[in-house]
Amino acid sequence: MAANYWESSQRKYWTFSKKGLADVRRAQESEPANKQLIATYPLPERRLLNIYFHLQLAKLAKRMSVRQQALATAQVYMRRYYTKVEIRTTNPYLVLATSLYLACKMEECPQHIRIVVGEARQLWPELISSDTSKLGECEFNLISTMNSQLIVHHPYRSFIDLQTTFSLVQEEVSLAWSAINDHFLTDLPLLHPPHVVAITAVLLAVVLKPTQGNLQSHAQSLQTAMSTIAVPPSNTAPTTAQARIQKLITWLAESSVSIEAVVDCVQELISLYDVWESFNEKQCKEQITRFVKALALDK
Amino acid sequence: MAASPLNPAAASPNRQKSNGKLKALTVQPKQSEVRSDDEGDSNDDAPVNLAEKLNNEEKRKYVKGKKLGEGTYAIVYKGHLRTDPTQLFAIKKIKLNAEYKDGLSMDAIREVKFLQELSHPNIIPLHSVFSTRDQNLNLVLEFLPLGDLEVLIRDPDVNYSIADIKAWVGMLTRAVWFCHANGVLHRDIKPNNLLIAADGEVKLADFGLARAFADPQQNMTYNVITRWYRPPELFFKARHYSGAVDMWSVGTVFAELILRMPFMAGNTDIHQLELICQAIGTPLEDNWPGVSELEGYLPFDKDKITPVRTRADYMSTFPTIGSVGVELLMSMLVLDPQKRATAKEVLEHRWWAEQPRPTEKERLPRKAGGEQRMGEDLKRRGGEVEEDGRRGDKVAKKLDFSSLR
Numbered sequence: 001m002a003a004n005y006w007e008s009s010q011r012k013y014w015t016f017s018k019k020g021l022a023d024v025r026r027a028q029e030s031e032p033a034n035k036q037l038i039a040t041y042p043l044p045e046r047r048l049l050n051i052y053f054h055l056q057l058a059k060l061a062k063r064m065s066v067r068q069q070a071l072a073t074a075q076v077y078m079r080r081y082y083t084k085v086e087i088r089t090t091n092p093y094l095v096l097a098t099s100l101y102l103a104c105k106m107e108e109c110p111q112h113i114r115i116v117v118g119e120a121r122q123l124w125p126e127l128i129s130s131d132t133s134k135l136g137e138c139e140f141n142l143i144s145t146m147n148s149q150l151i152v153h154h155p156y157r158s159f160i161d162l163q164t165t166f167s168l169v170q171e172e173v174s175l176a177w178s179a180i181n182d183h184f185l186t187d188l189p190l191l192h193p194p195h196v197v198a199i200t201a202v203l204l205a206v207v208l209k210p211t212q213g214n215l216q217s218h219a220q221s222l223q224t225a226m227s228t229i230a231v232p233p234s235n236t237a238p239t240t241a242q243a244r245i246q247k248l249i250t251w252l253a254e255s256s257v258s259i260e261a262v263v264d265c266v267q268e269l270i271s272l273y274d275v276w277e278s279f280n281e282k283q284c285k286e287q288i289t290r291f292v293k294a295l296a297l298d299k
Numbered sequence: 300m301a302a303s304p305l306n307p308a309a310a311s312p313n314r315q316k317s318n319g320k321l322k323a324l325t326v327q328p329k330q331s332e333v334r335s336d337d338e339g340d341s342n343d344d345a346p347v348n349l350a351e352k353l354n355n356e357e358k359r360k361y362v363k364g365k366k367l368g369e370g371t372y373a374i375v376y377k378g379h380l381r382t383d384p385t386q387l388f389a390i391k392k393i394k395l396n397a398e399y400k401d402g403l404s405m406d407a408i409r410e411v412k413f414l415q416e417l418s419h420p421n422i423i424p425l426h427s428v429f430s431t432r433d434q435n436l437n438l439v440l441e442f443l444p445l446g447d448l449e450v451l452i453r454d455p456d457v458n459y460s461i462a463d464i465k466a467w468v469g470m471l472t473r474a475v476w477f478c479h480a481n482g483v484l485h486r487d488i489k490p491n492n493l494l495i496a497a498d499g500e501v502k503l504a505d506f507g508l509a510r511a512f513a514d515p516q517q518n519m520t521y522n523v524i525t526r527w528y529r530p531p532e533l534f535f536k537a538r539h540y541s542g543a544v545d546m547w548s549v550g551t552v553f554a555e556l557i558l559r560m561p562f563m564a565g566n567t568d569i570h571q572l573e574l575i576c577q578a579i580g581t582p583l584e585d586n587w588p589g590v591s592e593l594e595g596y597l598p599f600d601k602d603k604i605t606p607v608r609t610r611a612d613y614m615s616t617f618p619t620i621g622s623v624g625v626e627l628l629m630s631m632l633v634l635d636p637q638k639r640a641t642a643k644e645v646l647e648h649r650w651w652a653e654q655p656r657p658t659e660k661e662r663l664p665r666k667a668g669g670e671q672r673m674g675e676d677l678k679r680r681g682g683e684v685e686e687d688g689r690r691g692d693k694v695a696k697k698l699d700f701s702s703l704r
Contacts, residue, residue: 004416004480004481007416007418009416069514101402102408105402105403105405106408106412108511108513108517108519113401113402132401132402135402136401136402136403139402139403140403140430140436143403143411143436144354147428148411148412148415148428148436149415150408150411150412150415151413151415151416
């Protein structure tokens with residue numbers, strides 16, 4: 001992506017500490033007007049909602065064959081937007097479609113506004129208006145709320161470099177790639193710089209043996225992996241895998257990448273996979289529909 | 300207002316949408332302070348959210364003055380700080396198309412996107428962004444009262460020297476180097492996008508056609524850069540190109556500064572290509588390997604081929620800049636984009652160290668009355684023609700979705 005991450009608006013204004021992010025959210029939730037809404041319209045926990053939004057966005061993106069990069073940007077836009085705006089005051093489907101529409105423009109793969117509205121109507125006919133000006137207005141709102149800071153730096157570029165450094169094999173690449181895609185379902189894009197996420201993805205790919213199943217099924221063995229990272233392997237003759245982990249750890253130690261941050265990313269992903277077990281699409285959908293309809297946000 | 304994604308109940312106070320560089324929101328310590336103030340005094344008020352409040356504060360910082368120019372895309376006003384009327388700004392209000400029917404234009408998006416991130420002495424600074432009641436985006440830009448390079452080039456009463464040209468081209472090249480170093484292509488470099496600050500500093504403006512370098516497999520549109528400054532590869536419909544396209548433009552601006560008239564002023568794309576063949580040389584496989592594979596390349600008639608111009612040819616066209624200067628100019632006007640000088644190579648050239656030294660910016664020739672000119676320059680969309688049609692030709696303004704892919 002364009003521009004220099006270290007001088008970017010992302011680093012300056014859109015990267016939070018954990019506590020900072022929690023404070024922002026708590027403040028939003030404790031606004032008198034929001035308090036009541038929150039009490040009246042319960043929603044699943046944030047990560048479950050994120051999974052739901054991700055699935056919806058991915059469906060919409062697929063219909064329009066949008067590039068992964070734009071999908072990723074749209075996810076970050078949603079995450080940023082909802083740090084400032086209470087979700088129950090919005091129509092999430094409109095925000096979702098608008099995020100994708102704006103992200104496509106940002107990533108130089110623009111889609112016509114009518115196409116976006118049309119496809120969104122196909123997916124959620126009851127929940128989104130056919131009037132394109134609603135999306136246009138929401139776009140303006142999105143840009144305003146994000147302070148017109150629109151460039152998002154993703155882990156993909158760093159990952160492509162790291163892939164060569166650690167000569168990853170195909171399975172590892174795809175495993176790491178899906179770890180990066182999954183991190184958009186968490187708060188990680190608001191908490192850590194993209195290169196930390198990239199290195200986390202490499203670590204996961206190398207530590208886990210991507211022979212069977214996907215990352216999700218590895219949630220358990222990750223715990224073991226964590227201890228491997230914490231305690232570097234002893235002098236006993238290292239296996240090939242251990243040698244690579246060793247290389248990675250040496251590389252990490254010599255780099256200025258914060259190990260703590262990497263560990264935090266790993267944990268965040270593990271807990272995502274954990275929470276995913278309890279994901280119930282139908283329930284998310286119903287609870288969202290309830291407040292959208294009750295508050296006439298779809299009009 | 301039911302269209303707003305915000306709660307309709309909060310519609311009327313929410314009409315004024317939030318904006319501005321709301322630093323306080325994301326700097327944690329300040330965050331909580333602002334927050335508690337907010338809660339303190341807006342208990343019974345309808346919920347005006349924090350972002351909105353800060354936008355209004357941002358908006359109140361500036362006073363909009365007289366109109367400097369109006370185009371189809373933007374209106375430019377002179378403005379100043381409410382607290383200090385001597386602090387001047389140009390406020391560019393981007394017009395939304397009627398009732399958001401088509402969303403915000405790509406030009407506006409690109410401009411905001413890049414100016415938010417690029418900060419360099421030779422790039423027009425964006426001080427703030429806020430939105431107003433009628434839901435327009437307002438960009439608060441540095442006020443550049445001394446017009447642009449085109450005005451100086453055209454005005455017979457303005458005299459300038461090689462040392463002055465050296466200063467201007469140097470500033471332009473530094474701006475372009477910075478863009479490229481940050482992975483941004485400007486794609487519309489020309490004299491009237493080079494505005495002049497009160498202290499004489501040249502500032503590259505108008506990022507309406509700018510974009511990030513494409514990923515290797517991603518296509519870009521070739522319909523960019525105003526015709527007179529457009530490199531041959533774009534006439535041949537190259538879909539993969541690099542910073543070299545901007546460097547050609549820098550070369551043509553350099554030549555124009557020396558000649559005091561456009562170096563190659565084609566009336567049509569075909570005519571422009573003919574002028575390039577005449578002035579630089581005919582693009583052929585032997586001077587540009589691979590050129591014949593470009594989509595828009597057509598073989599030239601054998602009897603119409605002009606060999607690539609030699610240094611002696613350039614010396615006769617540009618006698619005043621000397622042989623080292625000519626060498627630098629030629630390096631930017633190489634047909635093959637792979638062999639064209641990069642911004643970094645230009646900056647490392649020995650011409651800069653040679654006498655005369657570049658003029659200090661404060662002592663550069665200037666011309667009063669540039670205010671209106673700034674209005675004219677900023678209201679334009681990228682590649683747009685002047686009303687009188689003097690300046691080259693426009694580039695694609697309609698979004699061509701297929702070519703942008």
